[in-house]
Amino acid sequence: MARKVKEKLYLGVDVGGTKIMAAVIKASGAIEAREREPTPRKGTPQDALRAIMGVMSRALRGAGVSAKDLSAIGLAVPGVVDPDAGRVVVTPNMNLTGLEIQKPVERRYGVPVAVGNDVNVGTLGEKWLGAARYVQSAVGIFVGTGIGGGVIVDGKLLRGAREGAGEIGHIVMLPGGPLCGCGNRGCLEAMASRSAIERDIRAAIAAGRKTLVTGLIGKSRGPIRSKVLKDALEANDPVVTRVMRRASEILGYACLTVRHLVDPDLIVLGGGVIEACGKFVTPIVQKIVAGDALPGARPGGMVVESELGDDAVVLGAAALAQQHIGETPLEDAARLTPQYPKAAYSCAEKISIGGKVYTTDILVRGDGKVKKRGRKLSKEDLQESHDIGFEELERACKGSPMLLFIGTGHDGNAALTPQGEEFLRQRRIAFSALPTAKAVEAFNRAKGRKAAVFHVSC
Secondary structure, eight states, X not given: OOOOOOSOEEEEEEEOSSEEEEEEEETTSOEEEEEEEEOOSSSOHHHHHHHHHHHHHHHXXXXXXXXXXXXXXXXXXXXXXXXXXTXXXXXXXXXXXXXXXXXXXXXXXXXXXXXXXXHHHHHHHHHHHSTTTTOSOEEEEEESSSEEEEEEETTEEOOOTTSOTTOGGGSBSSTTOSBOTTSOBSBHHHHHSHHHHHHHHHHHHHTTOOOTHHHHHTTOOSOOOHHHHHHHHHTTOHHHHHHHHHHHHHHHHHHHHHHHHHOOSEEEEESHHHXXXXXXXXXXXXXHHHTOSSOOSSSOOEEEEOSSGGGHHHHHHHHHHHHHXXXXXXXXXXXXXXXXXXXXXXXXXXXXXXXXXXXXXXXXXXXXXXXXXOHHHHHHHSSSTTEEOHHHHHHHTTTOOSEEEEEOTTTTOOEEOHHHHHHHHXXXXXXXXXXXXXXXXXXXXXXXXXXXXXXXXX
């Protein structure tokens, strides 16, 4: 039975070269439920459409709602899309070319449907609730199966005269270089995407180079996933390190080109490769951009990683859906907040969140969800469990809070690491570190988007 709906709901759909993900999302950006499945690699566009709608319907069931509870749907599709006609013009990395996608989905679910390019939509998500929420201009570059881009100027998505703005994956970095899925040669996508990285690793294996990748994928003939690249990098695999360094350098020079062409406040790197391998890739890109010999009149043009990660596109799709029916999500972002649970703390090493009692450290995320802190992670990765590092803060800051409260415990033992402070500074999240009893009081009083890390054991 569908539950009663109070806040407007939207269905955001991310159709990617690797996966299809659908999420039921509130107007505030809180994700109620999500479903995903691998993208079909074979079959007709109609087969792909059936798979997409199957994931959408499962997401609705997971949230306990029906299509009539939705206000609108946002569909994010890779490649060239005509949003006005609701049609996919061409998708280089999957079989959706020529598909009329908007009308069939509207007929199936009975609500308005907006269609957009996936990375345009992902960049919109970062502008709504992510890394670009404080700036007026940003370029998003998402590195996955392919490479896509999106451009925000004066707070608005730039579509271009032919719906082709932001297609940075198809700027030519090496004339006469490797063949790209778009049909041209030497594109950024053909040089630095996960598909290009996989091609170069497999060429090295064929040439007799030893690499951990062969053991990680076994006899699988499927794609080399970003998780495999991450594991190989962490093990200092020479083949993967060499290929990834070259791809990162090419991406860095592409960012330098973007800086000179668009001069945005921010360049946001996202996508599966960055999410998995950003610790390796991003510093290389940042160093190349920071070494730019041509200065600007003012500071700016920084390169940062996506704050929304895997959720950037579905959240952007929800924002696109809101815009499609006349809502203003970018302007309303600070006003519309998730529903946060009330907290209560006693000196008996217990904390109550939303009426449930916990005896362990707790995170209240920016999207209002409550999670255990994960002390095992703290003890393994940090000097001691009192240290609060960037990985825990990254979990707590899901949902893009403006303010983070840190409960330092009864005796004030818990503290941010220097890396944690840098994480919050880069994401422009203000924080207040107080003894947990006072932090709980401050958290309950605070308005707007917020999060908390509560240390309760001492």
